[in-house]
Each structure stands twice: as structure tokens, then as C-alpha cells.
Amino acid sequence: xxxxTQAQTEISVVEKEDVTLDCVYETRDTTYYLxxxxxxxxxxxxxxxxxxxxxxxxxxxGRYSWNFQKSTSSFNFTITASQVVDSAVYFCALSGGSNYxxxxxxxxxxxxxx
Amino acid sequence: xxGVTQSPTHLIKTRGQQVTLRCSSQSGHNTVSWYQQALxxxxxxxFQYYREEENGRGNFPPRFSGLQFPNxxxxxxxxxxxxxxxxxxxxASSFWAPRTDYGYTFGSGTRLTVV
Numbered sequence: 001x002x003x004x005t006q007a008q009t010e011i012s013v014v015e016k017e018d019v020t021l022d023c024v025y026e027t028r029d030t031t032y033y034l035x036x037x038x039x040x041x042x043x044x045x046x047x048x049x050x051x052x053x054x055x056x057x058x059x060x061x062g063r064y065s066w067n068f069q070k071s072t073s074s075f076n077f078t079i080t081a082s083q084v085v086d087s088a089v090y091f092c093a094l095s096g097g098s099n100y101x102x103x104x105x106x107x108x109x110x111x112x113x114x
Numbered sequence: 115x116x117g118v119t120q121s122p123t124h125l126i127k128t129r130g131q132q133v134t135l136r137c138s139s140q141s142g143h144n145t146v147s148w149y150q151q152a153l154x155x156x157x158x159x160x161f162q163y164y165r166e167e168e169n170g171r172g173n174f175p176p177r178f179s180g181l182q183f184p185n186x187x188x189x190x191x192x193x194x195x196x197x198x199x200x201x202x203x204x205x206a207s208s209f210w211a212p213r214t215d216y217g218y219t220f221g222s223g224t225r226l227t228v229v
Contacts (some may be wrong), residue, residue: 085178
């Protein structure tokens with residue numbers, strides 16, 4: 001069975017602070033994919049990143065960066081110099097190599113205050 | 115490139131009624147999945163359709179059923195509505211072919227309230 005744990009339910013920061021959202025996953029698949037999605041109040045899930053299990057390189061995209069560590073089954077997401085527009089619920093998700101369903105964590109509500 | 119569109123955006127139904135939610139997949143996508151997101155929770159996988167057949171199902175009872183049409187649009191039907199069915203229902207489309215990466219595009223969802 002697959003499981004995704006986002007231990008942080010809510011995080012509140014002041015604009016320009018850096019913030020890291022934690023994600024820990026469990027799977028027995030040797031091939032799998034990890035995702036991060038952003039959900040603004042409008043409800044749509046906005047894709048941020050997909051990483052497969054064979055690619056452990058960290059990735060940076062503008063103010064966003066991701067740290068994938070297979071040894072600890074973690075896929076953490078850092079926002080540098082946070083902005084008010086970053087306020088949303090962020091979900092980490094996992095998909096197996098042989099099926100297509102996404103298993104989501106419960107999400108982390110990030111509030112960035114001006 | 116069109117995105118995934120869902121209708122209606124909001125819906126109120128009475129317990130025991132039936133409801134049909136609709137989804138138009140992104141152009142070029144051949145797979146559609148449905149998710150239920152209760153308030154304060156992450157989305158839960160309901161089922162997936164590929165080539166008009168169900169090819170994966172989550173832990174949902176048979177009163178949740180679906181259809182995928184030749185134009186890759188889809189419907190989610192829920193019979194005998196219960197109060198706990200109140201949630202945001204999300205549709206996601208993707209393109210599947212051997213040795214391709216997964217790419218899911220989500221719609222904005224239908225907010226269903228059962229009273």
C-alpha cells in the first residue's frame with residue numbers, strides 16, 4: 001500500500017521568509033513518481049513538479065526547490081523568499097510505476113503574511 | 115490547448131438523490147481519473163477510465179460509477195447520495211502510452227453539497 005504523510009498541517013510565515021514543506025512517503029514499488037501540487041482557494045490542483053524514483057537530483061525552479069532523498073523516503077519542497085501569492089494548500093502525491101492513481105497527503109496550508 | 119473543464123461548478127442535492135458530474139478532458143488526453151476531496155483532506159482516488167473502460171478503482175462503493183465517451187469526456191455518477199458524499203470532486207486527464215511519463219491535468223472541480 002502507498003502512503004504519503006505531510007506532518008505539517010498549517011504553516012504561517014512572513015513575506016520574504018524561506019519555508020520548507022515536508023513530505024514522507026511509503027511504497028513497495030521500485031519505480032514510482034512523486035509530485036507536488038498547489039491548490040489555491042479556486043480549487044484547481046496546479047502541477048508544480050514530477051520526479052521519478054530513479055532521479056535523485058535536487059531541482060530548482062525560480063524560488064522553488066525540491067530535495068528528494070530515497071534513503072529517508074522524503075521529498076521536501078522549499079520556497080525561498082516567500083510571497084503572499086504563495087499562500088495555498090500544498091499537496092505531495094505518489095504514483096506507482098504500474099498504476100496510475102495518485103495517493104495524496106493531507107496537505108499543508110501555507111499562509112504568507114505581508 | 116484547452117484545459118480540463120468540469121460542470122457544474124457547484125451543486126446542492128438532497129440525501130438519497132442521484133447526481134451526474136461532467137468532465138471534458140484536455141485535448142489529446144486518453145485517460146481520465148476522478149478524485150473526491152473532503153474538506154480539509156487530500157484528494158482520494160475514485161476510479162480511472164482508459165479507452166472507455168474502468169481500469170482502476172479506489173475504495174469507493176458501487177454507487178459511484180462512471181463513463182468515458184469516445185471523445186474522452188467523462189461522467190461521474192453517484193446514486194443514493196449520503197451526507198458524507200459532500201466534497202469537491204476533481205477530474206484529471208492524462209495521456210498514456212507505453213514508456214511515456216505521467217502528466218495529469220486537473221480541473222477546478224465540482225463542489226457537491228448533500229443536505
